[in-house]
Amino acid sequence: MSSYSYATIGTGAIGGFYGSRLQKAGFEVHFLLHSDYAHVKEHGLIVQSYQGDFTLAEVNAYQQAEKMPACDVAIIGLKTTHNHLLSQILPHVVKRQGLVLILQNGLGVEEEIAEIVGDRRILAGLCFICANKVAPGHIHHLDYGQIKIAEYANNYQACGITPQMEHLAADFTAANIKVDLAEDLLLSRWQKLVWNIPYNGLSVILDATTDELMGHSGTRHLVEELMQEVALGASACDRHIHPDLIQQMLDLTDQMQPYRTSMKLDYDSGRALEIETMFGNPIRTASSLGTQLPKISTLYQQLRFLNSRRNRLKSHKLSSV
Amino acid sequence: MSSYSYATIGTGAIGGFYGSRLQKAGFEVHFLLHSDYAHVKEHGLIVQSYQGDFTLAEVNAYQQAEKMPACDVAIIGLKTTHNHLLSQILPHVVKRQGLVLILQNGLGVEEEIAEIVGDRRILAGLCFICANKVAPGHIHHLDYGQIKIAEYANNYQACGITPQMEHLAADFTAANIKVDLAEDLLLSRWQKLVWNIPYNGLSVILDATTDELMGHSGTRHLVEELMQEVALGASACDRHIHPDLIQQMLDLTDQMQPYRTSMKLDYDSGRALEIETMFGNPIRTASSLGTQLPKISTLYQQLRFLNSRRNRLKSHKLSSV
Numbered sequence: 001m002s003s004y005s006y007a008t009i010g011t012g013a014i015g016g017f018y019g020s021r022l023q024k025a026g027f028e029v030h031f032l033l034h035s036d037y038a039h040v041k042e043h044g045l046i047v048q049s050y051q052g053d054f055t056l057a058e059v060n061a062y063q064q065a066e067k068m069p070a071c072d073v074a075i076i077g078l079k080t081t082h083n084h085l086l087s088q089i090l091p092h093v094v095k096r097q098g099l100v101l102i103l104q105n106g107l108g109v110e111e112e113i114a115e116i117v118g119d120r121r122i123l124a125g126l127c128f129i130c131a132n133k134v135a136p137g138h139i140h141h142l143d144y145g146q147i148k149i150a151e152y153a154n155n156y157q158a159c160g161i162t163p164q165m166e167h168l169a170a171d172f173t174a175a176n177i178k179v180d181l182a183e184d185l186l187l188s189r190w191q192k193l194v195w196n197i198p199y200n201g202l203s204v205i206l207d208a209t210t211d212e213l214m215g216h217s218g219t220r221h222l223v224e225e226l227m228q229e230v231a232l233g234a235s236a237c238d239r240h241i242h243p244d245l246i247q248q249m250l251d252l253t254d255q256m257q258p259y260r261t262s263m264k265l266d267y268d269s270g271r272a273l274e275i276e277t278m279f280g281n282p283i284r285t286a287s288s289l290g291t292q293l294p295k296i297s298t299l300y301q302q303l304r305f306l307n308s309r310r311n312r313l314k315s316h317k318l319s320s321v
Numbered sequence: 322m323s324s325y326s327y328a329t330i331g332t333g334a335i336g337g338f339y340g341s342r343l344q345k346a347g348f349e350v351h352f353l354l355h356s357d358y359a360h361v362k363e364h365g366l367i368v369q370s371y372q373g374d375f376t377l378a379e380v381n382a383y384q385q386a387e388k389m390p391a392c393d394v395a396i397i398g399l400k401t402t403h404n405h406l407l408s409q410i411l412p413h414v415v416k417r418q419g420l421v422l423i424l425q426n427g428l429g430v431e432e433e434i435a436e437i438v439g440d441r442r443i444l445a446g447l448c449f450i451c452a453n454k455v456a457p458g459h460i461h462h463l464d465y466g467q468i469k470i471a472e473y474a475n476n477y478q479a480c481g482i483t484p485q486m487e488h489l490a491a492d493f494t495a496a497n498i499k500v501d502l503a504e505d506l507l508l509s510r511w512q513k514l515v516w517n518i519p520y521n522g523l524s525v526i527l528d529a530t531t532d533e534l535m536g537h538s539g540t541r542h543l544v545e546e547l548m549q550e551v552a553l554g555a556s557a558c559d560r561h562i563h564p565d566l567i568q569q570m571l572d573l574t575d576q577m578q579p580y581r582t583s584m585k586l587d588y589d590s591g592r593a594l595e596i597e598t599m600f601g602n603p604i605r606t607a608s609s610l611g612t613q614l615p616k617i618s619t620l621y622q623q624l625r626f627l628n629s630r631r632n633r634l635k636s637h638k639l640s641s642v
Contacts, residue, residue: 205526206626218625225618294615297546304539305527 003027004072004171007093009065009086011036011045013131014103015077016139018147018177020047020056025175030060030068032093037063039136048134049141051176065089073099073168076113080104081272087116094120099164101125103147105196106277107189107285110152121164122152124185126192132265143257146178148192150185156237158184190234191241195249196278198226200263201299204273204306211258214250222295224250229293233282236291267306270314275303324348325393325492328414330386330407332357332366334452335424336398337460339468339498341368341377346496351381351389353414358384360457369455370462372497386410394420394489396446397434401425402593408437415441420485422446424468426517426583427598428510428606431473442485443473445506447513453586464578467499469513471506477558479505511555512562516570517599519547521584522620525594525627532579535571543616545571550614554603557612588627591635596624 005028008019015031023029033040044057062068065088074094076086083104094100100117102109102124110122126149130142149168151159160183169179182188202213202223213219227249231241266273279300286293326349329340336352344350354361365378383389386409395415397407404425415421421438423430423445431443451464470489472480481504490500503509523534523544534540548570552562587594600621607614 202623206623208626208630212630213626216626216629218622218629222619222622225615294546295619298543298616298619301539301543302523302527305529305534305537308537308539309529309533 004099004167005069006030006073006075007068007071008032008075008077009089009093010034010076010078010082011040011137012077012079013133013139014127014129015075016045016133016137017047017049017129017131017141017145018077018103018127018172018175019075020045020054020059020139021175021177022171023056023059024054025171027171027175028060028071030062030071030093032062032065032068032089034063036136037061043137046138047141048139050143051141051145065092068093070095071098073101076100076102076104078104079266079272080106080109080274080277083109083112086113090117090120096120099123099168101149101168103127104274104277105192106274106281107193108281109277110156110185114152114154123149123164123168124152124189125149125168126188130259146180147172148180148182148188150182150188152185156186158186184239186237187234187239187241190230190237190239190282191245193233193278193282194227194230194241194245195253197230197282197296197299198223199253200261200278201226201296201303203261203264204267205299205302209258209260209264210253210256214254220250223253226295226299229295230282232291233286233293233296236286236289267310270310273303273307275300275307279303325420325488326390327351327394327396328389328392329353329396329398330410330414331355331397331399331403332361332458333398333400334454334460335448335450336396337366337454337458338368338370338450338452338462338466339396339398339424339446339448339493339496341366341375341380341460342496342498343492344377344380345375346492348492348496349381349392351383351392351414353383353386353389353410355384357457358382364458367459368462369460371464372462372466386413389414391416392419394422397421397423397425399425400587400593401427401430401595401598404430404433407434411438411441417441420444420489422470422489424448425595425598426513427595427602428514429602430598431477431506435473435475444470444485444489445473445510446470446489447509451580467501468493469501469503469509471503471509473506477507479507505560507558508555508560508562511551511558511560511603512566514554514599514603515548515551515562515566516574518551518603518617518620519544520574521582521599522547522617522624524582524585525588526620526623530579530581530585531574531577535575541571547616547620550616551603553612554607554614554617557607557610588631591631594624594628596621596628600624 007030008015041061125147129144134140151162172179227246234241328351329336332354362382446468450466452462455461472483493500548567555562
């Protein structure tokens with residue numbers, strides 16, 4: 001089995017971290033960058049990790065997709081709010097029979113990307129990781145790091161374990177990244193939303209860290225009810241979330257260090273929020289199958305309001321400079 | 322028909338405004354005060370109103386209920402969070418066959434007060450008014466002012482229009498206060514919650530004025546859905562809220578000046594929030610009758626969290642002085 005070559009699209013916390021680990025392990029990796037291009041071209045990438053720091057003094061950095069070689073695998077590390085760029089990028093950076101590995105949260109992104117990939121197979125990697133980009137080309141990896149990989153097929157039919165998944169798992173494992181393989185992508189996505197919806201949503205709306213949310217009886221109760229609503233949404237899609245998972249997620253969060261969620265970090269830094277893929281799509285998917293998710297819908301509209309106000313204030317600030 | 326004498330319990334925006342209007346119209350009024358006692362005893366009460374400013378240089382001010390004469394009517398202008406004080410106060414300030422007029426929002430306060438009033442009749446006045454206490458003994462009356470009065474009977478059976486209601490209406494009308502009489506208190510209370518629940522809740526949670534909430538499609542939609550959930554709660558109690566009322570409340574709010582709700586003012590000023598009577602009691606009442614109110618419940622737990630954090634920060638600030 002020959003090694004895959006990798007094109008990393010988006011070199012933020014996620015793309016930067018996994019791409020760097022792959023290069024460090026000897027894989028051929030090409031990085032597409034936007035605002036950090038000049039910095040990374042000159043200084044490379046720094047990964048500061050609880051599993052050991054390292055620097056890649058030289059990386060294959062690109063500012064334009066057209067200049068990149070077509071690789072075996074395109075790793076999508078963009079925020080979902082930038083997925084409209086992919087139709088211009090993907091044809092250049094991944095071979096016609098290659099793989100597209102989506103490292104994004106939420107629901108429904110595969111269906112969107114399926115329309116532009118041609119014959120390429122789509123896989124998703126759900127990342128369980130605490131990592132931030134703290135400066136251009138500088139990733140801080142605080143905790144966890146494993147990926148759950150599953151393959152996508154039309155209408156989210158479960159694919160089982162495919163050879164492509166096993167090949168990716170071997171490469172990532174060689175790069176010291178723990179990999180789980182999942183037979184059913186849609187189930188995995190709903191399972192991941194069990195954590196993401198309550199904590200990302202409430203952390204932004206209530207300006208709170210995970211430990212604050214868990215430390216008050218009202219929000220603790222609400223977190224659990226939101227998790228149950230996620231399970232209800234999964235049921236509408238004929239996917240069964242085991243009740244134990246909810247208790248596991250609560251216990252896991254109790255044991256975590258006080259944590260600002262990724263959506264809260266994005267909100268505080270003025271970056272785009274993945275409200276539609278993380279909240280809007282699950283609500284619409286369940287609703288189209290006759291199941292309402294009223295508590296999640298409440299969070300969704302609150303987040304849309306806060307995001308819109310922040311963007312207005314931001315553009316006002318820019319225009320008054 | 323001889324005039325009633327009035328004891329006003331709590332001389333904030335509501336008790337202060339209506340009590341002052343009654344005294345100005347020539348009624349005998351006695352004011353029970355707490356923190357503002359010394360100031361009001363010396364300087365009287367000032368009402369700055371869009372309907373005309375006036376000052377009452379001398380008022381019957383009391384610091385202790387035991388020193389007050391027993392009146393025909395006790396007007397309860399306290400926040401519901403202070404209702405535990407009423408068992409000590411009411412026996413002194415209102416005659417054994419007198420009336421208790423509750424000027425408070427929310428649900429369930431009559432049942433609580435019924436346990437301590439003996440033979441006295443209980444009425445409620447639902448106030449449609451924008452008024453704040455801006456300084457000790459100084460009320461600012463910004464808009465509206467009418468009261469909807471209804472009488473309470475066991476289990477919230479509708480009482481129709483009673484002679485007591487008509488007597489109160491005559492007195493308040495003489496004091497230039499518009500009065501509506503309602504035959505069914507419980508229906509009136511649920512109707513009032515149609516406005517109070519969405520706007521009070523979201524204004525605190527999202528740090529927003531009414532015009533901001535109405536100006537964004539997400540929150541505007543959420544406001545309307547919350548109103549529909551209030552109507553659902555009313556249905557559980559066999560009370561029917563006409564769909565037109567929801568549209569009327571939306572239109573009314575569109576026409577209002579940008580407004581910080583009373584709960585938002587309380588929150589910003591560090592005063593107690595009426596979360597249990599305005600949110601907890603409606604949720605519990607509906608739930609006990611088999612109807613869940615999930616969106617209102619989401620707001621309820623969010624408010625409990627915010628209130629608890631604010632109180633903790635406040636007491637921390639006090640203890641570090």
